[in-house]
Amino acid sequence: MGFVWHVALRYFRSTRADAHIRVLASLTAGGLAVGTAALVLALAALSGFQNHLLEDLVRHTPTLQVEPGGRSGSANGAAGSAAPPVGRVDLVDRVTATEGVAAVQELLYARGWLVDRTGALAVEVVGYEQAPPAWIPVGDAAAPGLILPLSVALRMGLTAGGSARVVSPRAGLTPVGPRPRMRTLPVAAIYDSERAEYEELPVLLPLEQADALFAGGDRRLDLTLAPGADPEEVAADLRSAIAPAEGTVTTWRQANRALLFVLRLEKGLVFSAVALIVAVAAFALLAALSLVLSSKRSEIGVLAAMGAPPVRLQRLFLALGALLSVGGAGFGGAAGAGAAAFLDRFRVISLPSDVYIVDYVPFLVRGRDVLVVFLSTVIFTGAASLLSARRASRLDPVEAMRSART
Amino acid sequence: MIFVAGVSKAYRDGEVRREVLRGVDLEVGRGETAAIVGPSGSGKSTLLNVLGALDTPDAGTVRVDGVELSASRPAALAGFRNRSLGFVFQFHQLLPDFTALENVIMPGRIAGRSAASLQAHGLALLGQVGLEGRAADFPQQLSGGERQRVAICRALMLEPPVLLADEPTGNLDAASGAQVLDLLNGLQRRRGTTMVLVTHNPEVAGRCGRVLRLEGGRLTPERARNRERR
Structure with missing residues (x-):
């Protein structure tokens, strides 16, 4: 294990010791879990409906x-x-x-x-x-x-x-x-x-x-x-x-261009709305990382004094951000996919068949949708981590070490 | 080994501009030890930070181990600090989340070496300072003197040609301070390391080959020696 992950893992472990950081880390993990689960479920429900609609469309269109x-x-x-x-x-x-x-x-x-x-x-x-x-x-x-x-x-x-x-x-x-x-x-x-x-x-x-x-x-x-x-x-x-x-x-596809556009637009809008949960979790991550940076300020200064270049200090906080977010996001994604599969398999949510084209809410977990959720989580948490990482890399080692004594 | 010419450094304290270093000149040869003494706030630590590429002078030339510091980029300076300099701070500055051994080998980890390849050397260093049995302890489990001994091992881990020590005994009781000084002098002599030490303790300064006084931003020789004390 290289220097960056070695230090990041140790700092990740130490987040449990500080009550404030622990609360923020839990909020981050919980928020990301809820956000990714909600995103996967919402996209699975839309994909399920749209799949039914498209199948019907294909049946009725050459x-x-x-x-x-x-x-x-x-x-x-x-x-x-x-x-x-x-x-x-x-x-x-x-x-x-x-x-x-x-x-x-x-x-x-x-x-x-x-x-x-x-x-x-x-x-x-x-x-x-x-x-x-x-x-x-x-x-x-x-x-x-x-x-x-x-x-x-x-x-x-x-x-x-x-x-x-x-x-x-x-x-x-x-x-x-x-x-x-x-x-x-x-x-x-x-x-x-x-x-x-x-x-x-x-x-x-x-x-x-x-x-x-x-x-x-x-x-x-x-x-x-x-x-x-x-x-x-x-x-x-x-x-x-x-x-x-x-x-x-x-x-x-060309014959049904307008409908397909509306379906894509609908999916995009729902995704944007639900992704706000992940954005809020990313703010919690930013707060957690800021607190870690604040509590480890003098140590970062010592690492810089020992020759850790700014880019590696930046990577250290990106790695810490990834460690703080991967558990929640992974659990949320898996829980969302599992819940979608269960709801679809047992047709848990019924619909009036005289109103809708299906008599239950169908869920379809698509690999592409999961990838989009994963990428959006990476972008949100990466941006939050990058803000802290940049601050860490710009720390003046002398000032940072002095802060430990004051 | 260390060449400083015409170095000036000023800080802005609100509306007031404080000139800490005013055209400081200094030359320290290979294997030589120099102590910089002076009253509090005279700029001793600032000079040490400039020598250690942690701070940049407003004017002047600083060359350490053949590297022109003012002409180097931050990433290159970081590499230089890792390869060529060892730091011992007044407040040991050990990393509390890492064991004594992990602290000692940290410069090697920063240099990109694996923990396995560094452990034997790290343990040997801890053995030289009598801490072989405390390798797995965390800094908070060590006494002040033990922490400073671990910090010295860390500074010497990559066998840097230059050692910079800022009040290395300033936070220790007399017995621990003497122990740390013995250790520092012994290791420095065995390895032929160039050492610049900042202190306001005359006894500590007296154990160095040369003593320089920094006052009013200027560096003047207080005592020069032809031969290092053995």
């Missing part, structure tokens, strides 16, 4: 999507024709051929109306290719036809097996002049989703029907990636394969 742009997109679609235009076929082929892409589903987005005898209801319409997209929870029972959200079905009095008339705002030319395009389609299925709380749920219909009604709608390619494929890498490959005028590649 990992990657390509929005055809310019001439290759909807503008290239032949009006009223169900056959996809040549440019779009080429784009789909190139996307499908990209490494890491397992499947491509073409979707058409438009707005229209569902009409019955009593009136019309404006709805978002999604035309799907082959099977309904994975983010619509209808299972395998859906036969070709309309798939309606439960809220729309209830408002229109529709049930599976019935039929509904879909009207497009795009007019078609008839011998008697322009008339709205409309089709009566069977209701194949009705679905419900927890996402109804924060999003208008769409009416789905097969792509060829949607093409015939809403040929000018916005198109999108939803990509399913091969297992293990990295969305960012596949997105980069796609961007190099597709010119910006041909289409825009968006990852699920």
Whole structure:
């Protein structure tokens, strides 16, 4: 053991002898324990909630999507024709051929109306290719036809097996002049989703029907990636394969950028608020170290007179600060992580399931969060230690030794 | 070994500027012992602190063991103090959290050596001053004379070429003081260490090769000797 740790450990042991220093050292350790435990728990609770939210988001959002742009997109679609235009076929082929892409589903987005005898209801319409997209929870029972959200079905009095008339705002030319395009389609299925709380749920219909009604709608390619494929890498490959005028590649993270930002902001704000406990503990550490410096002033002077350079005296107090804080911070971190694991495992805190997306408070201890807590504790306690350490290194040895006699 | 030329040092005491050293010149050769005497507040300790690189003069040149102190940076001065100087203070200045042996080997620890490599030499030094059985005792368990003997061992631990002692017997009774002086003189002679000792005790000063009086900020020879007393 070197000089610095040898002396620091001995001074650490001597802190128990002085009642004032012992109280401040206990306050430091206790404050750091409470602070780190609270930080770990708060971040674990947020991570648990956010994890549930993100899992739900990932379930309902394609990992990657390509929005055809310019001439290759909807503008290239032949009006009223169900056959996809040549440019779009080429784009789909190139996307499908990209490494890491397992499947491509073409979707058409438009707005229209569902009409019955009593009136019309404006709805978002999604035309799907082959099977309904994975983010619509209808299972395998859906036969070709309309798939309606439960809220729309209830408002229109529709049930599976019935039929509904879909009207497009795009007019078609008839011998008697322009008339709205409309089709009566069977209701194949009705679905419900927890996402109804924060999003208008769409009416789905097969792509060829949607093409015939809403040929000018916005198109999108939803990509399913091969297992293990990295969305960012596949997105980069796609961007190099597709010119910006041909289409825009968006990852699920980009598509949900605003939400992810809010989640990060929320975590940052909670962290900042709870970290104040650690900051207060760091003040206790500063007071404890100041008291140690005051009581060991003449000894520091003697060490300097014997040739201990200022930088090593500084390190001595940094080491003492670390010794005074490591126990509390370590215990707090471990206790916080243990409590989070227990609360999550046994679902101790319940929530009303009709209000929240989960019926208990989930906790998820992430290594990254623990590292952030550890680093912030090191920064706070390091800053407190550094203030005392700098004062120790600047002590005038003659004055310091004289203080022992006065 | 020690060369001081034109050293001045003043302190500000409120509005009053007190000139403690006024153009002090001093030369002490290798293996020589010099005592600096003078009334209280005459600047003896200040001169010793200047020689020990613990204080900086306002003017003048101080060269100790070939090192120009005024031209050295703080870190270099710390290294110099560790390697080349041994200090014995009036109030032993032992570290209360460390045993007698740990206090003795502390300069070696500061120099970066391991405790194991220093212990044998530290115990031998304690043996030379009759404290081999007190190595594990803490300073508060030792008498005043024993503490000062431990402090002398500490000062000699790294066998520095220069020993600076500030009233080494000033806090001891007559018997302990004489014992410490015998010890200091004996060790100094055996090792050929250059020693500068500050005292206002004429008996202590009389045991040094040369006596210099510091008064009014000036250093004057009170008694010069050609030969060290054996």
